[in-house]
Amino acid sequence: GTTRCYQRKAWPPRNPQPERVVLENEGQRGFRELQLRRQKQSEVYAREAASTWRREGSPLPESSPAGPLYSQSVAHGDNPLLSRGEFLKYGYVVPEMFERALKKLAFDSEDNWLILADLLAKVEDKATPDFLEPMQLQMDEVDLVWREITHVKDVVDGSSSCESAWRLSREWYVGLRQQFRTSDAFIPALRSILRHPESGEAQRRAAALLMTQFQIATPELFNRYVADEGEDKKIQVMNTKAWLMNLTEQWEINVARSRVEKAILVRNRTELEGLPQFAMEDAVAAARGRGYARATSAGGPWLVRMDEAGVGPILRHASDATFREHVHQTFARIAFKGGSGHNDNTPILENILANRREFASMVGQPSFVDVVMPLRMATQRQVFAFLQRIRRSGMPVAQRELAELRGIAASQGAQDVDQSDLAYWRERLLEDRLGLREEYVREHFPLPAVLEGLFGLLTRLFGVEVIEAPDDVDVWDEHVRFYRVREAATGEAVASFFLDAHRRHGQKRPGFWVHRIHDYSELRRHGSRHGPRRPAVHVVCDLARPGEDGTPALLSMDEVARLFHTVGLALRTLLSTQPEGFVAGTNGLELDAVAIPAHLLARFAYEERTLRSIGRHYKTGDALPEGAVQMLAKSRTFHNAIPTLRRAAYAQIDLDLHVAYDRQDEMTVYDVVKLIEAQFSVIPPRVENHEVCSWPFSDPELAGGTYADLWSEALAADVFSKFEDAGLDDDAAVGE
Structure with missing residues (x-):
């Protein structure tokens, strides 16, 4: 019999046939249709490029052929993302090139996957390790372009148009990745490579990794849990995945916009009393970047950005406790508005967790962490034990640290130490015990x-x-x-x-x-x-x-x-x-x-x-003086228990929300967060602070993975x- 191995999505068959192309007996006709399709698509690309040649500075060469088939450089406005040397020429990239580059790769890769699927269909379960090479080449080209697009968005062009172009192109990138990961033609070949006597350790590991990714991407899960439940169940699973992608994308947008929206503009110099000169200059540079061109270090205004580099110096050095409290609380409520207003992740968090739990249930897993845990070294039981060990050993040390912080705060007239005061009094204790001032250290x-x-x-x-x-x-x-x-x-x-x-x-x-x-x-x-x-x-x-x-x-x-x-x-x-x-x-x-x-x-x-x-x-x-060398070496673990417990609390929250939380229960997700924070904290957590709304929840493969940084540090x-x-x-x- 014949093997059906390729899903045609974008072009209809010439005569009524099943949705899949039969290659083993009708391969020649399939390739002729591909050639006609490529010619039609090239005409479309040429029309699209015609409107952007002048805008992107790539005039139509006189030597171009007169027919509808143009070279890659002409049909895509001389796109440097597609025609590059060792490294990309970043100054020539504009956002309009993002989507067209990935569309071109999608057009080409569809043919390449068809040819590869044809070969795999012929060998069935007798694939050799050599079949990893064409897979690697195809995915490498796609990943290479996508990484450069992301880099341009992150560091070269911070405009909103670039951000929008990146989000549009991401849909094409996800589609390209899914085209590979959801093709069940590769599963028998990967199993064959795992068993093949000529497969080396690296090739077996590569095949096992791809099998795991296939399971997460759903073809194996379909075959194992959903195949017997009809097409409606399959559509429901795919719709849940698509909805999750939309939710996580909106999550990222809300966090980014909220950081900009909640930045604090300071006009009163006394609020920044105690801040070192380097922090003042950075706040002035941030204000100038926001449009206050006449901002000066002496006269302001100063802009406190809602990220670690902007908030950190305030919490460590600003002597105004009221202002520290304001900055701390604002930073703790990024993308949180209690369920009302723009840039609010309050309802999105509940929906992400519910949909991930629903997806795991559909594919026969007890939790979403069980879906992605094969990509990790530790088991769930090991991780829970690891975090509880940190809590048990860290709490007594953290309590002693808090007593020392309260002591130095009382000696300088402060009544108590709250969450917003921890960094400030730790810095004062560092100066008192080890003689290390941040400005002095920076000079060296x-x-x-x-x-x-x-x-x-x-x-x-x-x-x-x-x-x-x-x-x-x-x-x-x-x-x-x-x-x-x-x-x-x-x-x-x-x-x-x-x-x-x-x-x-x-x-x-x-x-x-x-x-x-x-x-x-x-x-x-x-x-x-x-x-x-x-x-x-x-x-x-x-x-x-x-x-x-x-x-x-x-x-x-x-x-x-x-x-x-x-x-x-x-x-x-x-x-x-x-x-x-x-x-x-x-x-x-x-x-x-x-x-x-x-x-x-x-x-x-x-x-x-x-x-x-x-x-x-x-x-x-x-x-650097020898005494300072020795004190800096000691500072690595100086008053480190409270921050470590905070990291462990975040890891525990991440795991519990993805493993055990069910929004059908009486407690909300924020109730669970505060209960866990209280277990890992020597100072009662504030109900009004919701740092969880700005956590990186976008990548499903990182779900429940916040512990990984602590685990790696221990190793x-x-x-x-x-x-x-x-x-x-x-x-x-x-x-x-």
């Missing part, structure tokens, strides 16, 4: 010196050297730097990365993160002379910009640790030489193991030898203990 951590020490640490640990290569690429901002990573011993190319270290108000999304550009690949090559494609990433940070007088950006100890942490996130991609693309870098890695290198590098940031290598006064070049501590046992001053032992 200029960014060039920190980067020099960081790159030296990478050489010591991994035997690679990092070399700046400013002339190799085009960058999107004058302060963006480009680096090549090479083997220190041989000079052989290893990887490359962009470092976008400084904040740009109104243009760049705040925060610290890593964007992959591409992974190591022996299938993709940048020219025959360059060998395999080497991995590349964007390392994005949220540091102050250098001064107009040439003063370098100065970092606090917390920012130093976050810089090390962010570079650590990139290490799995940068140092990977895994030829199997589906498991190269962070691909296929369990969620709760991804951040181990990041926490390891952040732990090295507090090591005394590292502190000596990065500590240098930005004016005189004098080394990184075990790894660092191995270095301590070998001797941190023994370079040979450390390198080994």
Whole structure:
């Protein structure tokens, strides 16, 4: 008999036939129809491009053919997302190119998947590991374009038009991913690769990963639980998934808009009393980015942004307790309006949890976490035990810390310590006990010196050297730097990365993160002379910009640790030489193991030898005093129990909401949140604060995964203990 393996969605058959194309006996006719379809679609693309040639600066070449079939560059306005070299030329990308690039990939990939499905249908359950290669090539092209589109939206173009174009293009990207993940033609082949004697460990792991992704994407779940219940059940499951996608997209929009809407404009200088000069300058820069062009550090106005970089200095240094309270409460109510008004996630949270629970029930799982848990290292039972262990061991320490904070607060005339006062009095205690003032520390951590020490640490640990290569690429901002990573011993190319270290108000999304550009690949090559494609990433940070007088950006100890942490996130991609693309870098890695290198590098940031290598006064070049080195090393765990318990509480809330919460019960989701917060807090939580409304709920694969950062940090501590046992001053032992 014949095998039905491809779903035609966009074009009708020439004569009444089943919805699926039969390839085994009628393959030639199917391909002829594809050719006609491609010709018609090319005419559509040419008409679309005709209206944008002039706008995008790509006039129609005189040498273009007269017929309806145009080359890719002409039919798509010379779209750099589709015609690129080693790296994208970011200055030539405009939002109108996003959707057209993915539409072109969707058009091409439909044919490619058809050909691949035809081959898999012929071999059925006798597929060899070689079949992973065309799958990898197809998905790599799609992911490459999507990552660059997201990067442009996040750091290059912060306009609303770019945001809208990104959201429209995301629909095409999700469709392309679903086209692969929901095709049941690949399932027998993946099972065959798992059993094939020639499959290596990486290929088996890749096949197992793809099978897991298929299960989450529903074809396996359909076959196992829904197939016997009729077409209506299948449609209901797909509708639930589509509704979830709409809800999570609106969640992201509400959080972003609420952060802008709730930013606090300060006109009274006394409210900012005690704030260091660097924080005042940052608030002025934020005000200028919002349109207050005459804002000055002395006269204001000052804008307090509702993100960590804007709120953190206020809570640590502002001496006005009333203003600290106002900022803290505003930050704790991002995207919360109690169920009324715009940019409100109050009802959306209930709907997301209910629909995820409904979806899990439809596919035979007790909770949504059970659907995604196969992508993680730990089991639910292990995670619950881990979080409760943190609570039991952390609560007595946190109570002692709170007593110390209340003591120093009482000595300076404060009556009590509330949630909004914790960071302020911890900073005062840090100054009193360890003699560390943030402004003094910043003067000894200029960014060039920190980067020099960081790159030296990478050489010591991994035997690679990092070399700046400013002339190799085009960058999107004058302060963006480009680096090549090479083997220190041989000079052989290893990887490359962009470092976008400084904040740009109104243009760049705040925060610290890593964007992959591409992974190591022996299938993709940048020219025959360059060998395999080497991995590349964007390392994005949220540091102050250098001064107009040439003063370098100065970092606090917390920012130093976050810089090390962010570079650590990139290490799995940068140092990977895994030829199997589906498991190269962070691909296929369990969620709760991804951040181990990041926490390891952040732990090295507090090591005394590292502190000596990065500590240098930005004016005189004098080394960081030895006493300060020792105190900074101790500060890593100074009064750390209360913040750790807060992180554990968020992880417990995330798990409980996705595992046990049912909105049919008497308690609301916010009742559950406050009950768990009370279990992990030494200060009673405030009923009016709703931080949960601004949590990252958008990615379903991260559901119940907030614990992963704590889990990775615990494993990184075990790894660092191995270095301590070998001797941190023994370079040979450390390198080994």
